[in-house]
Structure formats: structure tokens, C-alpha cells
Amino acid sequence: MIEIDLDELVENLMQCRRCGICRNAVYEDRGFDGVCPVWRNSSGFETSFMRGRIQVALALLDGTLEKTPENAESLFTCTLCGNCTEICAAEFDPTECLEKVRAVLNDIPNDVHDTIAEKIMKYDNPYEEDNKIKRNWVKEVGFDVPTTGEVLYYTGCTAGMRLPNIAKSTAKILKAAGIDFAVLEEEPCCGSVMLRTGRVEDAQKNAEKFVEVIKNSGAKKILVTCAGCLKTLRNDYPKLGLELPEILHITEALQEIVQGKKLKLKPLGKGVKVTYHDPCHLSRAAGVYDDPREIIRSIPGVELVEMETNRNTAMCCGAGGGLRSYDAELSKRMAADRVKSAMEIDAEIIATACPFCENNLEAGAKQIESKIRVVDVVDLLAESLK
Numbered sequence: 299m300i301e302i303d304l305d306e307l308v309e310n311l312m313q314c315r316r317c318g319i320c321r322n323a324v325y326e327d328r329g330f331d332g333v334c335p336v337w338r339n340s341s342g343f344e345t346s347f348m349r350g351r352i353q354v355a356l357a358l359l360d361g362t363l364e365k366t367p368e369n370a371e372s373l374f375t376c377t378l379c380g381n382c383t384e385i386c387a388a389e390f391d392p393t394e395c396l397e398k399v400r401a402v403l404n405d406i407p408n409d410v411h412d413t414i415a416e417k418i419m420k421y422d423n424p425y426e427e428d429n430k431i432k433r434n435w436v437k438e439v440g441f442d443v444p445t446t447g448e449v450l451y452y453t454g455c456t457a458g459m460r461l462p463n464i465a466k467s468t469a470k471i472l473k474a475a476g477i478d479f480a481v482l483e484e485e486p487c488c489g490s491v492m493l494r495t496g497r498v499e500d501a502q503k504n505a506e507k508f509v510e511v512i513k514n515s516g517a518k519k520i521l522v523t524c525a526g527c528l529k530t531l532r533n534d535y536p537k538l539g540l541e542l543p544e545i546l547h548i549t550e551a552l553q554e555i556v557q558g559k560k561l562k563l564k565p566l567g568k569g570v571k572v573t574y575h576d577p578c579h580l581s582r583a584a585g586v587y588d589d590p591r592e593i594i595r596s597i598p599g600v601e602l603v604e605m606e607t608n609r610n611t612a613m614c615c616g617a618g619g620g621l622r623s624y625d626a627e628l629s630k631r632m633a634a635d636r637v638k639s640a641m642e643i644d645a646e647i648i649a650t651a652c653p654f655c656e657n658n659l660e661a662g663a664k665q666i667e668s669k670i671r672v673v674d675v676v677d678l679l680a681e682s683l684k
């Protein structure tokens with residue numbers, strides 16, 4: 299169970315030096331530039347970046363500010379992307395603190411996030427769908443996929459229910475590489491969004507159920523598609539006192555396959571410019587920067603080009619931390635901003651490694667009527683299979 303020491307949390311929040319670097323910083327290579335993607339894509343008030351959020355959090359915690367949904371708004375207009383943590387020189391992790399503040403203040407009503415938690419607890423997914431459809435994509439891969447096995451491919455709610463192409467591509471690649479894998483008959487939700495939005499009691503109950511299902515499956519290794527699932531299962535479950543087998547993001551697993559030249563690949567064109575968008579929960583949270591890039595570089599006919607912000611300073615797409623459901627318009631503006639960065643370097647394709655990012659980047663591209671193609675890295679690799 300997550301135990302939050304309130305005194306320690308306040309002490310940490312007080313470490314903020316109010317320097318404002320988390321709004322915009324002076325970089326050696328690109329001068330004065332934005333750090334917080336929310337600040338860049340909103341009105342620019344103090345509460346739209348971490349320095350202001352911290353002051354609001356302290357005031358809500360000590361009672362100076364009344365605990366109302368309106369006063370707590372700035373706690374929720376943050377994707378927990380971690381870009382501010384990356385640059386903050388003070389002795390604390392502001393992003394982690396803000397997530398804890400959400401948990402401590404979860405008695406402040408938040409209809410949007412309460413509803414998502416209710417749906418996950420009731421349907422085992424946040425989309426209010428019959429959970430069985432998560433495995434529908436398996437019928438279209440053209441070969442049998444068992445429901446138990448040592449290597450488990452955990453599709454996750456968004457790939458399983460919204461972007462099944464990612465799951466199909468993953469299955470095709472694993473099959474081509476000769477790796478036996480299973481997909482559960484019915485997957486529970488990892489509960490990522492509940493942890494990010496402070497619904498910790500429900501998240502704990504859900505996680506215990508998840509671990510039980512995995513135990514019964516006999517899996518020794520779990521491959522995940524979604525960066526949010528990775529962070530939750532690998533980083534958060536141990537904090538909940540729960541153990542799982544080894545968890546790998548699919549790009550970590552495929553990188554070995556690509557290095558070992560286990561796949562026969564054909565060119566996707568000639569010099570097709572592909573840029574890579576780092577999902578925050580895969581990059582800053584898990585330190586996975588190179589594996590997806592290596593996979594892209596391995597595809598014949600493709601040139602990997604980098605956006606101005608990339609790797610640990612990459613701007614967030616706006617989908618995470620519960621923002622997509624809390625303020626969809628702000629979230630999509632952030633995605634559009636990221637798409638513009640890709641267009642500035644003449645990329646034809648944005649490849650990413652998280653269905654949640656893909657979904658939002660597509661929405662951002664649509665908003666600015668960009669023709670850029672948004673795909674998952676596994677989709678590009680699967681298209682290149684001979």
C-alpha cells in the first residue's frame with residue numbers, strides 16, 4: 299500500500315526555490331525555451347507550470363486555500379511528464395510530489411477522474427466496454443495465440459480496444475522472430491490512470507487483482523506495448539508491495555531481436571524521414587531512449603531525424619497524467635504543438651512507442667490539418683517484414 303508521509307511531502311514541496319526554470323530554461327543549444335508543455339500551450343499563468351502548482355498544493359494542504367475543484371484545477375492540468383523534474387536543480391522531484399499531492403487531496407471531488415476509476419473497477423477498462431473485446435485482434439493475425447505461456451504479451455486497454463493494429467503488428471513480429479507468446483483470455487487493466495490521478499485505494503485493489511491473474515497464468519516474462527503500463531507495472535507495483543515477473547517494454551524486447559538480425563526486412567521506401575516521439579513514461583520514467591531508435595534505424599529505406607526537443611528534454615504529447623480526459627482541448631493543443639515540431643524538420647512520419655501517445659498525436663495532427671502519419675514503431679517494423 300502506498301504510504302504518504304504528509305510532513306515529508308510538505309518538506310519536499312518547500313524545497314522549491316521558485317526559480318522558474320521549470321517554465322522556460324536557457325539551453326546551451328537553443329537558448330531561452332519552454333520546459334513545461336502545459337505552460338507553452340495555455341494562457342501562461344503562474345499556475346500553468348510547476349512553480350505555481352507547488353504553491354497551490356501547499357496552500358491546499360495547509361488549508362489557506364479552500365479544497366474546491368476550482369482551486370485544485372492546476373493540480374490536474376499537468377501530464378506528470380517529468381520535464382520539469384529533469385531540469386529542476388532543487389533537492390526534490392516535483393513531478394513525483396505532485397502525484398502524491400493528488401493522492402493526499404483525493405477527497406476534493408473530481409468528477410472526470412472519479413468516473414474513470416469507477417469504470418476501471420466495474421469494466422476492467424476505462425472505456426466502459428465489454429472487456430472480452432480486448433482480445434478480438436487475435437482472430438485477425440492468422441495463427442493461434444495461446445492464453446497461457448511463459449512469455450505473456452500484455453496488450454493493455456488502449457492498444458486492445460482502440461489501436462489493435464499495434465497488437466497485430468507486435469504479434470506478427472514475435473511470430474517472425476520465432477518467439478512463442480501468449481495473450482490472456484481476458485486482461486485486467488494495470489490501473490495506471492488511477493495511480494496518476496490520486497485514486498490510490500482503488501488502484502491498490504485493482505493491482506492486487508492484476509497480480510493474481512498474472513500468477514495464475516504462469517507467466518515468467520511480460521511484454522507491454524504501452525509506456526504507461528510499463529511505468530505502472532515496473533515502477534509502481536513494487537511500491538504497492540506487489541511482485542510481478544520481469545516486465546519489458548516491447549521495444550526493449552524487439553531491440554535484441556533486431557540486433558540479432560532475426561528478422562528479414564524489406565525497404566519501406568527511399569530516405570523516408572521518420573522522427574521519434576519519446577513517450578514520457580518510457581523515456582524519462584524508464585530510461586528507454588535508444589531501443590526504439592535502434593529499431594527505426596534498422597528498417598531499410600528509413601532516415602531517423604530528431605525533433606528540436608528529444609530524448610530527456612522531449613516535449614510531452616499531452617495525453618498523460620489524466621489530462622486527456624480532464625481537459626481534452628488543452629491536451630490536443632499540446633499534441634498539435636508536438637506535431638508542428640515534427641513538421642519543422644520535414645518528417646513524413648512520427649513514430650512513437652505508446653498507443654496513448656499515438657492516439658493523442660493523431661488528434662493533434664487532425665486539429666492542425668497535418669497530413670503527417672503517426673504510427674507505432676512496431677507498425678513500421680511489421681510493414682518492413684518480408
Ligand code: SF4
Pocket residue numbers: 313314315316317318319320321348349382385386387388392
Ligand atoms: S520546481 Fe524546481 S525548477 Fe521549478 S521553480 Fe521550483 S526549484 Fe525551480
Ligand code: SF4
Pocket residue numbers: 320333334335336337346347348351375376377378379380381382383393614
Ligand atoms: S510534469 Fe510536465 S506538464 Fe507537469 S508541470 Fe512539469 S513540465 Fe509541466
